[in-house]
Amino acid sequence: MATAVQHYTSYKARPFTREQRDTTTILFGGLTWKHERLVQGVFNNLNYKAKPLPNITRADLDAGKELIDVGACCPTIFTTGSLVNFLKTEVAENGKQKTLDDYVFLTAGACGPCRFGQYHESYEMALDGMGLKDFRLFLLAQDQLDQAPEKGGGLEINMPLSLGIVWAILCGDMLTDMEYQTRPYEVNPGETDRVMKESADYLFEVFQKRPIKGKKWGLLAWHFLSSYFADALRVVRKKFDAIEVDRLQVKPKIKITGEFWLQTHEGDGNYNIKHWLEQEGSEVLPPPVAVWLGYLLHTPIWRLQKKAVVDRKVKTKIAMVRGMEKLYVGTYNRFRKALGNVPYELPDQEELKNLASPFFHYELRGGEGHMLVGKALHAHLHKHANMTCELSPYSCMPNTMSQGAMANVQGRYPELLYAPIEIKGDAEVHALSRCQMILTEAKKRAQSEYVEAMARTGMTVEKIRRIEEKRPALKKATYRIPHMGYASTAANYVMHLAGAKAAV
Amino acid sequence: MQTWFGKKASGGSPPPSPRKDRSGLRVGIPKVLNVWSTSQFWVGFLRDLGIESENIVFSSDTSEEQGREFGKGRGTVDCCYPVKSISGHYGELIFGQKKKINIILSPMIYSLPSFMRGHVSETLACTRVMAGPENIKAGFMKESDVFADNGIKYASPFLSMAEPEVVPKQMYDCLKDIFGVDLAECEHAVEAGYRELRAFNKKMRDASREIMAWCARENKPCVLVLGRPYHMDPGIGHEIESDLQAHGYPIVWLQYLPIDDDLMNWIFGEEIKAKKIRSALDISDVWTSSNSSNTNEILWGAKVAARFPWITCVLRLSSYECGMDQPTYTPTQKIVEAAGTLFFKFGDLDSTKPAGSIRIRIETIVHYLAKYSDQIIQKKLVLLPPDCPLLAGKEKTLAAVASNEK
Numbered sequence: 020m021a022t023a024v025q026h027y028t029s030y031k032a033r034p035f036t037r038e039q040r041d042t043t044t045i046l047f048g049g050l051t052w053k054h055e056r057l058v059q060g061v062f063n064n065l066n067y068k069a070k071p072l073p074n075i076t077r078a079d080l081d082a083g084k085e086l087i088d089v090g091a092c093c094p095t096i097f098t099t100g101s102l103v104n105f106l107k108t109e110v111a112e113n114g115k116q117k118t119l120d121d122y123v124f125l126t127a128g129a130c131g132p133c134r135f136g137q138y139h140e141s142y143e144m145a146l147d148g149m150g151l152k153d154f155r156l157f158l159l160a161q162d163q164l165d166q167a168p169e170k171g172g173g174l175e176i177n178m179p180l181s182l183g184i185v186w187a188i189l190c191g192d193m194l195t196d197m198e199y200q201t202r203p204y205e206v207n208p209g210e211t212d213r214v215m216k217e218s219a220d221y222l223f224e225v226f227q228k229r230p231i232k233g234k235k236w237g238l239l240a241w242h243f244l245s246s247y248f249a250d251a252l253r254v255v256r257k258k259f260d261a262i263e264v265d266r267l268q269v270k271p272k273i274k275i276t277g278e279f280w281l282q283t284h285e286g287d288g289n290y291n292i293k294h295w296l297e298q299e300g301s302e303v304l305p306p307p308v309a310v311w312l313g314y315l316l317h318t319p320i321w322r323l324q325k326k327a328v329v330d331r332k333v334k335t336k337i338a339m340v341r342g343m344e345k346l347y348v349g350t351y352n353r354f355r356k357a358l359g360n361v362p363y364e365l366p367d368q369e370e371l372k373n374l375a376s377p378f379f380h381y382e383l384r385g386g387e388g389h390m391l392v393g394k395a396l397h398a399h400l401h402k403h404a405n406m407t408c409e410l411s412p413y414s415c416m417p418n419t420m421s422q423g424a425m426a427n428v429q430g431r432y433p434e435l436l437y438a439p440i441e442i443k444g445d446a447e448v449h450a451l452s453r454c455q456m457i458l459t460e461a462k463k464r465a466q467s468e469y470v471e472a473m474a475r476t477g478m479t480v481e482k483i484r485r486i487e488e489k490r491p492a493l494k495k496a497t498y499r500i501p502h503m504g505y506a507s508t509a510a511n512y513v514m515h516l517a518g519a520k521a522a523v
Numbered sequence: 524m525q526t527w528f529g530k531k532a533s534g535g536s537p538p539p540s541p542r543k544d545r546s547g548l549r550v551g552i553p554k555v556l557n558v559w560s561t562s563q564f565w566v567g568f569l570r571d572l573g574i575e576s577e578n579i580v581f582s583s584d585t586s587e588e589q590g591r592e593f594g595k596g597r598g599t600v601d602c603c604y605p606v607k608s609i610s611g612h613y614g615e616l617i618f619g620q621k622k623k624i625n626i627i628l629s630p631m632i633y634s635l636p637s638f639m640r641g642h643v644s645e646t647l648a649c650t651r652v653m654a655g656p657e658n659i660k661a662g663f664m665k666e667s668d669v670f671a672d673n674g675i676k677y678a679s680p681f682l683s684m685a686e687p688e689v690v691p692k693q694m695y696d697c698l699k700d701i702f703g704v705d706l707a708e709c710e711h712a713v714e715a716g717y718r719e720l721r722a723f724n725k726k727m728r729d730a731s732r733e734i735m736a737w738c739a740r741e742n743k744p745c746v747l748v749l750g751r752p753y754h755m756d757p758g759i760g761h762e763i764e765s766d767l768q769a770h771g772y773p774i775v776w777l778q779y780l781p782i783d784d785d786l787m788n789w790i791f792g793e794e795i796k797a798k799k800i801r802s803a804l805d806i807s808d809v810w811t812s813s814n815s816s817n818t819n820e821i822l823w824g825a826k827v828a829a830r831f832p833w834i835t836c837v838l839r840l841s842s843y844e845c846g847m848d849q850p851t852y853t854p855t856q857k858i859v860e861a862a863g864t865l866f867f868k869f870g871d872l873d874s875t876k877p878a879g880s881i882r883i884r885i886e887t888i889v890h891y892l893a894k895y896s897d898q899i900i901q902k903k904l905v906l907l908p909p910d911c912p913l914l915a916g917k918e919k920t921l922a923a924v925a926s927n928e929k
Contacts, residue, residue, distance in 0.1 A: 026808075026830075027809055027829070051786040088853055090871075091850075141850060143855055217860070380631055380657060383631065383653055383654045389854070412786050415846070416650045419600045419651065420602075423661050430664065
């Protein structure tokens with residue numbers, strides 16, 4: 020029988036051995052620079068060399084488009100282009116073989132049927148197109164804390180690594196929440212960014228020096244029970260204490276939702292929309308990565324409930340997941356407390372599900388599932404935001420579906436301000452002008468809230484300034500303004516100072 | 524009453540009684556997306572619930588006219604045409620029936636009962652396809668509830684069809700009030716639905732085998748269509764394969780390729796022995812993230828096309844903005860072309876049929892088929908063992924002689 024034909028086979032990474040750890044750098048990306056800095060600390064803590072890819076730029080879009088199949092969504096194109104441009108530079112500076120030997124790339128895999136779980140196919144195609152098929156690429160499953168060692172044993176995706184990454188993400192979320200609540204109101208421009216940099220560097224050290232107590236369950240218990248990270252966040256709180264803010268500036272609060280990568284990203288990949296919104300006079304509610312992790316943790320409960328008829332151990336399994344969830348949310352709240360409860364609470368997954376249910380089935384997987392509908396309604400009904408800005412990649416499969424369902428939501432809640440922004444990566448003016456149209460209405464609403472709060476309480480700017488003089492703590496970034504029934508910070512601040520009851 | 528844990532006879536257990544009289548109910552099913560590969564399940568399910576055959580109404584094939592007449596103004600987002608076109612199907616079932624529909628049944632099919640289950644990671648539906656009904660429903664409810672306004676009940680069960688054991692409960696949760704069914708009735712009807720679907724799939728696979736056996740006997744080429752089930756809809760796939768068939772080339776669809784052991788062993792046996800793959804339906808050698816059911820089947824179909832001698836040409840159909848197909852474009856082409864099989868892609872298919880360009884391309888394909896098919900057949904025949912199970916004894920010998928001569 021002839022064997023001349025070589026049938027096609029997909030990419031298989033060559034081994035990354037334990038011996039290569041000291042000389043090989045693990046590349047990663049996909050989060051904000053803060054999260055990535057802390058994750059880098061986790062890798063270093065476990066004696067890996069690691070480096071986040073440079074922040075995404077417009078040039079990455081062009082590089083990605085050149086090398087992968089047409090029709091990809093912009094997160095795929097941007098992230099592929101980012102890897103491509105980094106490797107191009109390395110090859111130019113150090114040569115092909117050294118680049119192949121010195122780096123591996125770790126990326127998230129698995130997201131059911133969504134294209135997100137297939138990004139690696141695009142990376143592989145790009146590597147092939149660059150003549151770097153021997154470059155090593157590994158997948159990190161989002162739903163498995165303890166995976167088998169990657170080929171060669173150089174990279175072990177085990178509990179110490181996975182727990183470290185999760186805790187780094189939670190701390191990264193804390194920093195991000197502090198940042199976005201402080202910067203719009205800072206009295207001395209640039210101060211928040213400076214403190215953020217200091218805080219991220221400090222927490223990087225904290226993660227780098229994390230003690231490894233136990234291997235599996237012992238280590239898990241230590242992460243849940245130890246005050247190591249909460250103590251570190253208390254140090255961060257002190258740094259933020261020094262930032263003076265003026266919360267009487269009336270700014271609409273804009274909640275960001277959307278496809279995971281686009282909503283999390285801070286850079287050219289989403290037209291820098293969070294910073295743009297701040298420049299346009301808004302306060303941004305950034306999306307914590309922790310909500311996504313909470314969703315991953317909670318969804319097995321729904322799947323188990325469906326199997327109750329055929330699986331008699333369901334109750335025990337559900338109890339175990341609920342227990343884990345309580346510990347997770349408890350840890351998040353401990354971290355919040357360490358920062359004076361300034362960062363926002365995580366939304367209750369059951370509430371998100373119930374809010375979304377009339378419009379979008381909670382078991383529909385892919386992307387953020389029902390959460391986009393649930394989060395928009397949650398923010399609107401609880402008056403946590405004046406407007407929701409949903410960032411979706413052009414041709415995003417799951418997001419377009421929930422965006423469609425939002426038409427029904429808007430029919431029932433016509434007062435909900437919702438700006439679905441389709442992002443291609445190269446149509447900035449179109450996207451921002453669309454957002455600005457709805458932002459104009461959000462600004463009016465924030466102003467109305469402020470006027471109403473002043474009228475209800477009989478407060479004046481002069482009175483408030485006098486109170487602030489007597490109570491300087493009010494002007495600290497770490498002073499928590501309780502939610503008094505208004506979306507915008509200024510209105511809640513007025514109500515709080517007047518000691519008024521929450522607005523209905 | 525039969526319990527869930529009770530064993531069921533393979534021929535189906537007797538229907539639970541007493542059953543409500545549902546003979547007067549008319550049920551409309553939008554003939555879209557994965558209903559194209561599960562339609563017989565719905566027929567079996569509804570008939571078992573007591574719905575008369577003539578009262579099970581599938582919407583027409585997709586067409587631009589249908590969209591214009593019944594779906595205009597109902598779209599909520601811009602997305603792929605197979606999903607976008609559903610508005611027209613809903614509208615037709617609401618407004619376009621001489622005899623009124625009582626219930627619209629538009630399932631959200633989360634996972635599929637694919638023949639590849641057990642050989643791949645998962646057999647999930649595309650995220651857009653599973654959520655399509657929620658999106659389209661919004662267009663009929665954003666101003667007022669058009670279903671209720673027209674006296675129609677809307678039912679959209681969420682179904683994990685790859686897990687038959689959970690389907691009755693999923694059906695019951697959604698349909699209990701709409702059809703007045705109990706769980707036992709759902710169990711029975713679901714069983715009937717799967718039975719009907721299995722029988723239909725077997726019939727179709729047998730028919731494909733007959734075509735392929737004819738090609739083997741006559742040493743003639745056939746063409747394999749690699750597309751999603753809804754590309755069988757003339758309004759979505761634009762009948763490109765029919766245009767090619769008109770030139771005398773038999774067509775087989777990947778969804779109904781025969782998967783009999785003898786044939787699979789002939790095609791993949793050597794690779795299984797060499798431990799390159801675990802089974803004939805294993806695609807881990809060509810595709811890592813085997814989560815999407817239709818994507819998995821497309822990649823497997825490409826592998827078959829690359830190996831089966833008498834499939835000398837592949838027609839790849841793909842709709843505009845299909846995010847599931849997008850990462851597969853290059854791998855599929857590379858798989859198919861590895862042993863010289865012809866590969867022609869019709870991508871970015873949308874609502875309008877580009878008749879002129881299709882005709883020109885069909886002429887090109889026919890030219891290549893006529894010119895290269897014999898070479899392709901012989902090239903691939905020598906790569907396989909001589910005992911092709913599609914050929915009878917004497918024909919086998921002839922084929923073996925032919926391979927040896929080459």
